[in-house]
Amino acid sequence: MSTDLTLSRTERTRLHRLRERGRSDRAELHAVLDAGLICHLGVLVDGSPVVLPTGYGRAGDLLYLHGSTANRSLLAADGQDACVTVTHLDGMVCARAIFHHSMNYRSAVVFGRPRLITDGPGKLAGLQAVTEQLIPGRWAQARPPTRKELAATRLLALSLDEASVKIRTGPPDDGDSPDAALGRWAGELPLTAAWGQAVPDPALPPGIAVPPHILARVGTAAFPLRPGAEGAAGG
Amino acid sequence: MSTDLTLSRTERTRLHRLRERGRSDRAELHAVLDAGLICHLGVLVDGSPVVLPTGYGRAGDLLYLHGSTANRSLLAADGQDACVTVTHLDGMVCARAIFHHSMNYRSAVVFGRPRLITDGPGKLAGLQAVTEQLIPGRWAQARPPTRKELAATRLLALSLDEASVKIRTGPPDDGDSPDAALGRWAGELPLTAAWGQAVPDPALPPGIAVPPHILARVGTAAFPLRPGAEGAAGG
Numbered sequence: 508m509s510t511d512l513t514l515s516r517t518e519r520t521r522l523h524r525l526r527e528r529g530r531s532d533r534a535e536l537h538a539v540l541d542a543g544l545i546c547h548l549g550v551l552v553d554g555s556p557v558v559l560p561t562g563y564g565r566a567g568d569l570l571y572l573h574g575s576t577a578n579r580s581l582l583a584a585d586g587q588d589a590c591v592t593v594t595h596l597d598g599m600v601c602a603r604a605i606f607h608h609s610m611n612y613r614s615a616v617v618f619g620r621p622r623l624i625t626d627g628p629g630k631l632a633g634l635q636a637v638t639e640q641l642i643p644g645r646w647a648q649a650r651p652p653t654r655k656e657l658a659a660t661r662l663l664a665l666s667l668d669e670a671s672v673k674i675r676t677g678p679p680d681d682g683d684s685p686d687a688a689l690g691r692w693a694g695e696l697p698l699t700a701a702w703g704q705a706v707p708d709p710a711l712p713p714g715i716a717v718p719p720h721i722l723a724r725v726g727t728a729a730f731p732l733r734p735g736a737e738g739a740a741g742g
Numbered sequence: 743m744s745t746d747l748t749l750s751r752t753e754r755t756r757l758h759r760l761r762e763r764g765r766s767d768r769a770e771l772h773a774v775l776d777a778g779l780i781c782h783l784g785v786l787v788d789g790s791p792v793v794l795p796t797g798y799g800r801a802g803d804l805l806y807l808h809g810s811t812a813n814r815s816l817l818a819a820d821g822q823d824a825c826v827t828v829t830h831l832d833g834m835v836c837a838r839a840i841f842h843h844s845m846n847y848r849s850a851v852v853f854g855r856p857r858l859i860t861d862g863p864g865k866l867a868g869l870q871a872v873t874e875q876l877i878p879g880r881w882a883q884a885r886p887p888t889r890k891e892l893a894a895t896r897l898l899a900l901s902l903d904e905a906s907v908k909i910r911t912g913p914p915d916d917g918d919s920p921d922a923a924l925g926r927w928a929g930e931l932p933l934t935a936a937w938g939q940a941v942p943d944p945a946l947p948p949g950i951a952v953p954p955h956i957l958a959r960v961g962t963a964a965f966p967l968r969p970g971a972e973g974a975a976g977g
Contacts, residue, residue: 545831545845547782549793555823556791558784560831560849588790596780596795598938599877601956605869605884606891608877610780614795634840642834642843642931649840650921656841682945686885692950696877697938698964703833707929710917715927721836729933 535672538733539615540565540593544641548572549590550583564636570617571633572663581661585623591665592616595730598697602679603686617670621663633662644720700729770907773968774850775800775828779876783807784825785818799871805852806868807898816896820858826900827851830965833932837914838921852905856898868897879955935964
């Protein structure tokens, strides 16, 4: 794998274990983030950590986080230390020994101080990034937000400057251990996600066909592995 | 839906928005947790929130969180305020208006102070709960942990006393709005996860068949919706 950019290293993102699973590679970070739909946003509320699932979109080296103005965590995150984690679970790794069981996964952890986007054009751009991340092609198809709706939308932007990526692929780690002689089965049980058939809103009048941008997604993989990513990492 | 137990209400778990999506129902909490494989554990490390994906298992009203002794977040969580969130994403909700787009999901948020399990029998019981949650039937099939391996395993237990559950199902919310007259398609694009074919470890000698507890999972749904859960909640 060849890339020009590497992620910054700080005390928090330096991997403290399983260093060989780290990816100091901005393209890998983008690939993990681009494959996702929700992140888990961790912020402090009244001094205690709160972790909430949140829709997001990436645009360049910014992550946009989206929620209602009633979402306390988004408000608490403005200008404060936050952690955003995106995880894709790719399978269970069954070893000979309980101790060596593991999971195959891709995860990105981003640290920073998100800032609330308050100007209209900035909100529109961020909302578009989130919408297109969640449902590609949707932005052009749905009615745009009114000024009032924009005012009721809370949007945060988080820089990707401080981030780390971890990926595990492949078989269990105890294939060359004494346990291999036990004769027990070992291997991976992959987990895959896919988009199902579109379900029209029952309130829809007859004669409105499922649009191409929705039809194109039906049956495709969600949280896609980038081609070539499999097998790129060791156990 | 009828249940005897309700979740405790505290300032943190009282839903501050979308109250109709709350489930004050312990059976629903268990159903969301039991359908999952990883949680996102939020703790404070050096005063800042850190959110890491972590394998877990439920046993009664305890959640066991599992990691290596090198996992700093598990150590940081011992006796400190923590937040554990489990999220299953069930689909994208496409409305007429960008503003009304949403996601169908099930999520559980647990607050508490996890405690490190340090005694051997307690660790074994917790490890068994985690292993059976991740790969049902696996505990009896793999080599049990040695004393040394147990010592190298970090396990936390978190009470489910303070928890909340949110579920969204169904079509978008703007079917009865003026936007319904726009004639644009609206509906749900469901997301499903499933277990693929088992991939034997290349290091496996020939003649070792895939065991029944693995075979039984192939092709089944992951993060299963409990029967009857669909349609149980409003938009």
